[in-house]
Amino acid sequence: xxxxxxxxxxxxxxxxxxxxxxxxxxxxxxxxxxxxxxxxxxxxxxxxxxxxxxxxxxxxxxxxxxxxxxxxxxxxxxxxxxxxxxxxxxxxxxxxxxxxxxxxxxxxxxxxxxxxxxxxxxxxxxxxxxxxxxxxxxxxxxxxxxxxxxxxxxxxxxxxxxxxxxxxxxxxxxxxxxxxxxxxxxxxxxxxxxxxxxxxxxxxxxxxxxxxxxxxxxxxxxxxxxxxxxxxxxxxxxxxxxxxxxxxxxxxxxxxxxxxxxxxxxxxxxxxxxxxxxxxxxxxxxxxxxxxxxxxxxxxxxxxxxxxxxxxxxxxxxxxxxxxxx
Amino acid sequence: xxxxxxxxxxxxxxxxxxxxxxxxxxxxxxxxxxxxxxxxxxxxxxxxxxxxxxxxxxxxxxxxxxxxxxxxxxxxxxxxxxxxxxxxxxxxxxxxxxxxxxxxxxxxxxxxxxxxxxxxxxxxxxxxxxxxxxxxxxxxxxxxxxxxxxxxxxxxxxxxxxxxxxxxxxxxxxxxxxxxxxxxxxxxxxxxxxxxxxxxxxxxxxxxxxxxxxxxxxxxxxxxxxxxxxxxxxxxxxxxxxxxxxxxxxxxxxxxxxxx
Ligand SMILES: Cc1cc2nc3c(=O)[nH]c(=O)nc-3n(C[C@H](O)[C@H](O)[C@H](O)COP(=O)(O)OP(=O)(O)OC[C@H]3O[C@@H](n4cnc5c(N)ncnc54)[C@H](O)[C@@H]3O)c2cc1C
Ligand SMILES: Cc1cc2nc3c(=O)[nH]c(=O)nc-3n(C[C@H](O)[C@H](O)[C@H](O)COP(=O)(O)OP(=O)(O)OC[C@H]3O[C@@H](n4cnc5c(N)ncnc54)[C@H](O)[C@@H]3O)c2cc1C
Numbered sequence: 001x002x003x004x005x006x007x008x009x010x011x012x013x014x015x016x017x018x019x020x021x022x023x024x025x026x027x028x029x030x031x032x033x034x035x036x037x038x039x040x041x042x043x044x045x046x047x048x049x050x051x052x053x054x055x056x057x058x059x060x061x062x063x064x065x066x067x068x069x070x071x072x073x074x075x076x077x078x079x080x081x082x083x084x085x086x087x088x089x090x091x092x093x094x095x096x097x098x099x100x101x102x103x104x105x106x107x108x109x110x111x112x113x114x115x116x117x118x119x120x121x122x123x124x125x126x127x128x129x130x131x132x133x134x135x136x137x138x139x140x141x142x143x144x145x146x147x148x149x150x151x152x153x154x155x156x157x158x159x160x161x162x163x164x165x166x167x168x169x170x171x172x173x174x175x176x177x178x179x180x181x182x183x184x185x186x187x188x189x190x191x192x193x194x195x196x197x198x199x200x201x202x203x204x205x206x207x208x209x210x211x212x213x214x215x216x217x218x219x220x221x222x223x224x225x226x227x228x229x230x231x232x233x234x235x236x237x238x239x240x241x242x243x244x245x246x247x248x249x250x251x252x253x254x255x256x257x258x259x260x261x262x263x264x265x266x267x268x269x270x271x272x273x274x275x276x277x278x279x280x281x282x283x284x285x286x287x288x289x290x291x292x293x294x295x296x297x298x299x300x301x302x303x304x305x306x307x308x309x310x311x312x313x314x315x316x317x318x319x320x321x322x323x324x325x326x
Numbered sequence: 327x328x329x330x331x332x333x334x335x336x337x338x339x340x341x342x343x344x345x346x347x348x349x350x351x352x353x354x355x356x357x358x359x360x361x362x363x364x365x366x367x368x369x370x371x372x373x374x375x376x377x378x379x380x381x382x383x384x385x386x387x388x389x390x391x392x393x394x395x396x397x398x399x400x401x402x403x404x405x406x407x408x409x410x411x412x413x414x415x416x417x418x419x420x421x422x423x424x425x426x427x428x429x430x431x432x433x434x435x436x437x438x439x440x441x442x443x444x445x446x447x448x449x450x451x452x453x454x455x456x457x458x459x460x461x462x463x464x465x466x467x468x469x470x471x472x473x474x475x476x477x478x479x480x481x482x483x484x485x486x487x488x489x490x491x492x493x494x495x496x497x498x499x500x501x502x503x504x505x506x507x508x509x510x511x512x513x514x515x516x517x518x519x520x521x522x523x524x525x526x527x528x529x530x531x532x533x534x535x536x537x538x539x540x541x542x543x544x545x546x547x548x549x550x551x552x553x554x555x556x557x558x559x560x561x562x563x564x565x566x567x568x569x570x571x572x573x574x575x576x577x578x579x580x581x582x583x584x585x586x
Contacts, residue, residue, distance in 0.1 A: 011487070073457075073467070096453075098487045101445070102469035105457035108423070114546035115422070117452050130550060135451050136339045140346070140353060143550040158488075186466040186497060193484065193492040207584040231579070243508030249490060257490055264582050271340060285582050287575070288561060292341045296555075303578060304561035305571055312568065319572035323585065 003089040004029060006057070007080065008041040008049065009097060011071075012192075015049045018095035020163040022156050023056040025122060026093055027166035030058075033124060035090070037169065040083060042076060044069040050173065057171045067180045070189040073102045078183045081110050089151055091122075091129070096155035104155045114146040115153040120160045137273045138296040158255065159278050198250035200234055207233030208262045208283075210253055212276075213240040214269020214290065214309060221246060223313050224268050230320045236260065238270045254279035269309050272297025289313070327382035327476065329373040330433050331406070331442045332459070333366040335390060335397040336449040350551045352418060362397040365444025369505040371512040372474065373442055374405040380476060383407045385436070389414050389428050395528060402523035403515045409526070414533040421545035426458035428543070431536045434463060440481070441502040445470055456504035466501040472509050 004026045009016040019039075026037045039057040041050055044066050053060065063079060080103075084092065092107075094100040096118045108115035121132040129152060130145045146152050202208060209228035211221055221241075228235040235251065242252045253260055255275040261282030268289045270276060277300050280286060288301035291308050298304045305312055337358035345354045362370075373384045386401035386409045388394050398409035412428055414420070420428075433441055441463070443456035460467035472492065473484035479499055484492045486506050564574045579585045 011491075016488075098470045098485060098493075101453050102457055102467070105422070105426075105454040106461040106467075108454070109426070109458050109461035115454060116547055117454055133451075134555075135552075136344060136353070136449060137451075138555065139339060139344050140552055141555055142552045145548045145550050147544075147546045147548060149546065187468065188496045190482070190494040190496055193494060195490040195492075207579075231584070233584070239507070245511060252490070255488055256486055259489075262584075264579060264584050285578065286561075287578065293563075294343060298561045298563075299555070299558050301561035303575075304563045305575070306563055312571070315568045315572045316575055319569070319576050320579075320585075323576050323580075 003036045003038055003087055005080075005084070005087075005089040005092040006037065006039045007076075007092065007094045007100070007103070008039050008053070009095045009099060010041075010043060010046065010049050013045075013048075015052055016095065016097070017163055018097055018100075018156065018158045019053070020056070021158065021161040022093045022095065023053060024164055024166050025156065025161045026091075027056060027169070029091075029122065029124070031167050038087070038089065039171070040080060042068045042079060050171075054171045054173075055169055056165050058169055059174060060171045061174045061176055063176045063178055065177070065180060067185075071099045072185060072187060072189070073099070073106055074186050075180060075183050076103050077106045077110055079178050080107060082178070084111055084151065092151060092153045094153065094155045096157050100155050104153055108153050111151070111153070112149070113151045113153045114149055115155070116144050116146075117155045118157050119154045120157050122154065134274070137271055139294065157274065159281065195249045198248055200251075202234055202236045202251055202253065202260050203258050205234040205236075205260065205262050207231055207264050207266075208236045208253070208260055209233050209266045209268065210236040210238065210270060211241060211247075211268050212238040212270030214271075215241070218244070218246045220310075223310070227266075227268075227313050227317045227320070230317050230324070233262075238276050267297055267301065268313065270297055271295050272300055327376055327380040327440065328385075328436070328438045329376060329382065329440045329442060330385045330387060330436055330438050331366070331370050331373045331401070332429055332455070333370060333386050333388050333397055333401060334363045334444075334447045335360050335388065335394040336363045336447055339449075344554075346552050346554065350553065351549050352552055360393070360396070362400050363444055363447050363449075365446055365448070365505060365507055366397075367512045368507050368509050369442040369444050370401045370404055370406060371510045372505055373440070374513075375510060376440070376474070376476065377405070382439070385410065387412070387429065387432060389425055390417055398528055399520050399523060400515055402526040402528070403519040404513055407526065409528045411528065411530050412533060412536075413530055419545070420543060421547045422452050422454045422458060423546055424543040426455050426462055427538055428533065428536065429455070430459045430462035431538055432531065433459070439499045441465070441500070443502065443504050445504045445506050456502060460502035463502065466497040466499075467503070468495060468497060468501070469504045470506045471503045472506050474503065474509075
C-alpha cells in the first residue's frame, strides 16, 4: 500500500475538527510506514479549507462544483469510488459522523471493501492492519482485522486523535472535474434547522448538574434540579432524557447536543457514553454519581460517588444548603 | 404505505458486569436479559404512526434465532401486521455485509415504500447495516432521521447532525431511513398485548431459501479479540458514610471556586 485517503468533512464553509484528527492519524501512519496522505476535498468554494490542510497532506484532490456545496452521500460515493479505482489507496479514512456514517457503508458495498466503524485506534503489526473499537457503550473493547482486500474503509470516532499537524508536508493540489449530471442525485437538500434556543444557555454555565437515564422517572428529575438550584448551577441532561421529552433539547450535553465547559460538571445517573463525553471535554472537574462502579463515566471523571442517587442526592443537597447558610 | 422494519434483539448491559467468553470473540450472554434494540423500538413506532396516518402495512424482520422471536412478538403487539424471522444458524458468524445481504434479499421481494432500520444496534455498535441494505437495494436513503413527513410520493426527512443541527431533505420513495432515538414516544406494550398478538402471523424463513451463496456471506472483517477496557487511573472515589461523602463533595466544589 502506498496511499491513505482522508475524506475531508466540512460544513457551512468550515472544516470539521474530525478532518484534522484523521489527517493527524494518517500522518502518523505515513511517517511510520512511508505512505502518502491524500486528502479528498469535495465542495464549492473550498480554497480556504484547502489552505488550512495544505501542510498536512501530500496531495489534495479538489473537486469544486456548485452541486457539491452540500454533502450528498450518493455523489460523494460515486466520486470517491472512482478515485479509489484510479489510485488504489490501501486505507480510506472517513469521520464517524452523521454524514460519514451514511457515506461509508454505501461506499463499502459499492467497492466491496471491508468496513470497520467508529474506530478509536489503528495499528499495523507485521503489515497487518488492526483497528480498535468499543462495544456496549465502552464496557467492552475489541480488535478487528480484515480479510485480504485491496483496501479497507474505516470511520474514525471524533476526538480520539489530536488536531495538531504532524510531520512536514507540502500538498500538491490536484483540481478535478466530474460530470456530476450523470450521477443520479437521490436526495435533495432543503435547509438546515437549528435547535430552538431556550431561556438558559448551558454552554455559559460555571456549574452544571446533569441528569441521565438513571433517574428512572420524569417526576424524579426535581431531585436533581433541586441540587442544581442549591448550588446556583444549571440543570442539564443526557440524550435519553430529551428523547423521552422530559427536558428540552437545549439542555442536552453531548455530540448531538451542546458542548459545555463549566468549572464543575456533576453527572448523575449517566453512564458515560462517548457521545456524552464529547460534550464535556471542556469541563474543568467532573464528578460522577452512579451505582455501577464499572460505568465508563468513572473512567472519564475526576471524582466518583458509587451508590444510589436517590440516597446520595438528598444528602448532598442538605450539606450544600447547610454550608451556604454557614 | 407499506413499511418494513429491521429489528434486532440485544442484551441489556447497564449495571451488569460483562465478561468475555472463552474464545474472546464475544461476551458471555447466558446471564443477560434481552430487549428490543432501543433504536428499533423508535423505528417500529414510527412505522406504526405512519401506517395509522396513511394506511398500509408494517412488517418486522429479524435475522436471528428462535429466542429472537420475542422482539418480533413485541413489534406485533405494538401494531405491526406481521413478522418474519430469518433462521440463519449462528448469526455471530456474519459481519454487517452478511446481515445486510440477507436483509436486502428478503426485503427485495416485498412490495414496500419504506424500509426502516435503527441508526445503531446497542450491542455491537457498528451503525452500518441500514445504509448497506439501502445500497444493496439501490434505493434512496437518509441516516439519523428524527422527523418524517410523507407528501406526494416523497419523504421530507430531518437528519440530526452534530451539535443538534437538523438537515432537512426531500427524497423520493421507495427509501430506507435509519431512525434516530427521540423521533417519537414509543408506546407501552403490556404482557396481555403481547399475548393477544400471538395470533398474528410470524413467518420463519430459512437462509437456504434465499439463494445467497456462502461466498457472498463470508465475512470481510475478522474479530481478533474482545476484551475488557484497559485499566486507567479513573476517578478518585469518595468513600465513607454519606455525611463524609457530602462534606468531601462540598469541599471539592469550594476548591474549584463554585460554592461562592
Ligand atoms: C449519533 C448519536 C448521537 C448521540 N448524541 C448524544 C448526546 O449528544 N448526548 C448524550 O448524552 N447521548 C448521546 N447519544 C446517546 C448515547 O450513545 C447514550 O445512549 C446516552 O448518552 C446514554 O445516556 P445515559 O448515560 O443517561 O443513560 P444510560 O446509558 O442508560 O445510563 C444510565 C446510568 O444510570 C445508572 N443508574 C441507574 N440507576 C441509578 C441509581 N439509582 N443511582 C445511580 N445511578 C444509577 C446506571 O448504572 C447507568 O450507568 C447519542 C447516540 C448516537 C448514536
Ligand atoms: C466485537 C465485534 C466487532 C465487529 N466489528 C465489525 C466490523 O468492524 N465490521 C463489520 O462489518 N462487522 C463487524 N461485526 C459484526 C456485526 O456487528 C454484526 O454483523 C452485526 O449483526 C451487525 O452490526 P450491528 O449489530 O452493530 O448492527 P448496526 O449496523 O449497528 O445496526 C443498525 C440496524 O440494523 C438492523 N439490524 C442489525 N442487525 C440485525 C439483524 N440481525 N436482524 C435485523 N435487523 C438488524 C437494525 O435495524 C439495527 O438498528 C463485529 C461484531 C463484533 C461482535
